């Protein structure tokens with residue numbers, strides 16, 4: 363009985379939503395462990411397309427229980443809107459979802475604080491999703507945040523809320539920001555939303571551990587990607603949570619001893635949204651071709667994604683900090699018809715080869731990618747569901763990625779549909795999925 367973590371091996375948007383949706387049928391529970399509605403998981407089921415920001419995509423499988431863990435930050439309005447969208451599509455959300463009473467709550471003033479810090483002239487903007495994610499985590503770590511359990515408890519909520527509201531009003535005043543937040547109105551609307559959420563809030567750490575003890579299988583779903591992790595990403599151009607595998611434990615209350623495998627998701631190339639270093643970025647027509655063919659525009663903000671070539675040193679690093687057992691390579695079909703495919707196989711800084719990911723941005727910015735080129739495949743791979751039927755050049759490309767990253771590629775995705783996926787026979791991934 364394997365409990366697995368599935369998470370992004372790059373800068374997010376690797377296609378985790380589709381993979382988690384597909385794998386969910388092998389699990390009883392799917393748990394999200396960090397981030398908030400900054401994530402955007404697009405799942406295509408037949409002619410229906412779902413963009414899920416907070417709720418794990420496992421919810422699209424009837425009977426699968428989904429958990430939003432304590433490591434997630436929740437905007438109640440975004441949550442209720444997403445629940446409503448799913449209810450309208452006929453999904454039994456209320457029968458499937460469980461929300462941690464320890465998860466922190468996002469308020470409108472968190473967005474205001476984010477605007478202040480992103481807009482400061484003396485600071486390089488991170489290019490955030492403007493959802494108030496960072497400031498909510500700041501309050502969590504600053505030990506003044508408001509958790510779901512507090513929101514549901516009228517005896518403590520008012521006091522905590524007034525303190526936090528005043529704290530933000532002081533910030534607004536200090537920065538000369540017009541404070542048009544209606545603190546009273548917001549308080550009342552949150553109390554009303556709390557009542558709609560109350561029935562699905564519980565101690566999800568207990569629920570998950572009890573489920574595991576009863577022999578149920580849990581899939582842990584990471585949001586964003588390892589290179590956006592607060593500790594291991596390209597700091598400060600990161601999100602504010604622990605997207606790497608360790609976050610699955612701290613963000614759910616399930617101990618590491620109960621996790622049996624870790625699967626990394628990577629595109630067959632690489633993208634990033636927002637600012638920050640990106641060694642293998644392609645600014646030319648080939649990068650643009652990938653953007654158009656891969657429809658690389660943000661599912662939350664609509665921003666065009668920055669595109670580039672598969673970065674093997676980056677993947678070796680994310681494999682190290684996560685301990686990947688196997689890799690899922692998505693969007694292979696986007697490279698169909700590219701005559702020659704580049705792979706960054708090494709980094710050079712100041713003329714010297716580097717074998718690790720530098721911790722400082724100043725060095726990251728100086729990286730010269732060393733490329734090797736592989737022949738592309740002229741024929742389409744879309745819809746291919748058997749590994750053997752892939753063009754030889756595509757198989758060689760996958761083998762090259764395995765060699766350069768040191769990780770097995772256990773699954774390849776050849777289109778957005780559930781059916782357009784190949785799990786390789788005999789792979790470690792196949793065994794872990796059971």
Ligand code: IMP
Nearest residue numbers: 374400401402489490491600601635636
């Ligand atoms: P924040 O998470 O809104 O604070 O944004 C911090 C950085 O993470 C920005 O560069 C965002 O573009 C990036 N980011 C946040 N969520 C996602 C995601 O789901 N996919 C890709 N990038 C993301």
